[in-house]
Amino acid sequence: MKSSNYDVIIIGGGIMGTSTAYNLIAEDPSLRVIVIERDLSYEKSSTALSMVNARIQFSLKENVLISQYAFDVLENFEEKMVVDGKKPAIFYRREGNLFLYHEKSLPAARRAFEMQNELGCAIEWWSLKKIKDRYPIYENLDEIAGASFGPEDGHFDAYSVLMGYRAKAKSMGVEFVQDDVVELITSEGAISGIKTAFNEIYSSSHVVNCTGAWANLILKTVGIKLPMEPVKRQVFAVKHKVRLDYPLPLTILPSSFYFRTETGGLLLLGKSMEEDPVGFDFTWEDERFEYLWGELYEFAPVFEALKLVKGWAGLYAVNIMDANAILGEWPEIKGLYLANGFSGHGLQQGPAVGRYITELIIGKSPALDLSVFSPLRIFEKTPIKEDGIV
Numbered sequence: 001m002k003s004s005n006y007d008v009i010i011i012g013g014g015i016m017g018t019s020t021a022y023n024l025i026a027e028d029p030s031l032r033v034i035v036i037e038r039d040l041s042y043e044k045s046s047t048a049l050s051m052v053n054a055r056i057q058f059s060l061k062e063n064v065l066i067s068q069y070a071f072d073v074l075e076n077f078e079e080k081m082v083v084d085g086k087k088p089a090i091f092y093r094r095e096g097n098l099f100l101y102h103e104k105s106l107p108a109a110r111r112a113f114e115m116q117n118e119l120g121c122a123i124e125w126w127s128l129k130k131i132k133d134r135y136p137i138y139e140n141l142d143e144i145a146g147a148s149f150g151p152e153d154g155h156f157d158a159y160s161v162l163m164g165y166r167a168k169a170k171s172m173g174v175e176f177v178q179d180d181v182v183e184l185i186t187s188e189g190a191i192s193g194i195k196t197a198f199n200e201i202y203s204s205s206h207v208v209n210c211t212g213a214w215a216n217l218i219l220k221t222v223g224i225k226l227p228m229e230p231v232k233r234q235v236f237a238v239k240h241k242v243r244l245d246y247p248l249p250l251t252i253l254p255s256s257f258y259f260r261t262e263t264g265g266l267l268l269l270g271k272s273m274e275e276d277p278v279g280f281d282f283t284w285e286d287e288r289f290e291y292l293w294g295e296l297y298e299f300a301p302v303f304e305a306l307k308l309v310k311g312w313a314g315l316y317a318v319n320i321m322d323a324n325a326i327l328g329e330w331p332e333i334k335g336l337y338l339a340n341g342f343s344g345h346g347l348q349q350g351p352a353v354g355r356y357i358t359e360l361i362i363g364k365s366p367a368l369d370l371s372v373f374s375p376l377r378i379f380e381k382t383p384i385k386e387d388g389i390v
């Protein structure tokens with residue numbers, strides 16, 4: 001049995017793990033940091049299976065601030081992550097997000113819009129006329145009472161961001177290994193290390209759990225159960241014949257059905273549904289497309305002819321208490337940090353989460369106070385409220 005000592009052990013090498021690793025080493029190059037990832041192909045990681053959207057349009061102030069920071073990081077990412085003269089290409093395209101509201105959700109949406117404006121965000125409130133003028137193909141607005149448009153929202157290549165963080169962190173001294181962490185080791189109320197499937201022990205007084213939808217499996221080994229479930233979500237890519245002179249923004253209907261254009265004449269669409277199964281199921285069910293196509297056709301009949309090209313299924317790590325991040329040190333185990341429960345909006349939160357966890361570990365005053373996401377709220381049964389969950 002091999003044994004090694006580290007300042008920080010990060011379990012899981014998705015966006016949370018790699019961003020945290022990068023931020024730690026950038027903050028203090030003398031730190032010994034290791035990221036242990038069970039599958040370096042990232043085949044099942046949510047980071048590689050997402051809709052890659054980053055948006056300002058949340059109702060909780062901290063989520064807005066997190067996204068403002070993400071925009072900033074993404075804008076400068078390619079320059080900042082240069083390694084040996086090579087820049088990552090992240091294809092950051094700010095093509096906008098358009099949220100459409102029913103009458104009943106209008107007051108909450110207006111409140112969020114006003115808060116976003118106060119924070120200096122470029123968000124626009126749109127009338128039905130404005131929607132029709134801008135996107136005439138959105139013909140059926142019968143049940144829509146208003147909309148908000150975020151011109152700076154958009155999407156990017158998540159895998160390139162992941163690889164960019166990884167390459168940069170590695171070049172600065174972070175170790176990345178492929179292994180499966182099977183046990184957390186504690187001693188007198190504090191974390192002392194982890195054990196892997198290869199029977200190796202890694203010791204540290206700081207361990208960060210970045211295992212996404214799998215978080216509860218490893219936490220179980222020290223008796224922790226977060227209010228969190230892995231839930232299957234599916235995405236569909238279709239070819240269309242509509243001549244569009246402009247990209248369609250990520251358009252989110254009140255039912256939470258969403259779609260946007262993608263390069264190559266594709267349209268991406270999906271919807272979080274009540275019946276989406278809980279568990280580690282990655283089977284993609286193309287039969288669901290018929291139902292989604294119906295919803296799209298009703299809203300924009302111009303999409304009457306579509307060809308399903310491909311799709312995929314990935315997991316949301318759904319926080320069933322309040323659908324928001326669970327961030328910070330676990331109150332009952334010193335040195336065990338959580339970056340979990342991001343539901344459907346974790347990718348864009350990676351940069352801010354990595355910085356925040358770093359600040360907690362090194363004892364630096366946080367640039368952005370994210371204590372509202374503390375795991376303490378699970379003990380205190382005080383959920384936070386976010387209306388912008390998709």
Ligand SMILES: Cc1cc2nc3c(=O)[nH]c(=O)nc-3n(C[C@H](O)[C@H](O)[C@H](O)COP(=O)(O)OP(=O)(O)OC[C@H]3O[C@@H](n4cnc5c(N)ncnc54)[C@H](O)[C@@H]3O)c2cc1C
Pocket residue numbers: 011012013014015016017036037038039042044045046047048049050051052053054179180181182210211212213214215218233234235313314315316317339340342343344345346347348349
């Ligand atoms: C279909 C879909 C669409 C989405 N769309 C968006 C979007 O548009 N915008 C957005 O912001 N978010 C979106 N999300 C959510 C987002 O993808 C996640 O919140 C985010 O990627 C979570 O990152 P993570 O690092 O926590 O998890 P992951 O990327 O899943 O990484 C966790 C890693 O931990 C590893 N691991 C697990 N257990 C162990 C272990 N015991 N030992 C070693 N390694 C382990 C896994 O292999 C995995 O690589 C979407 C998700 C899905 C599924």
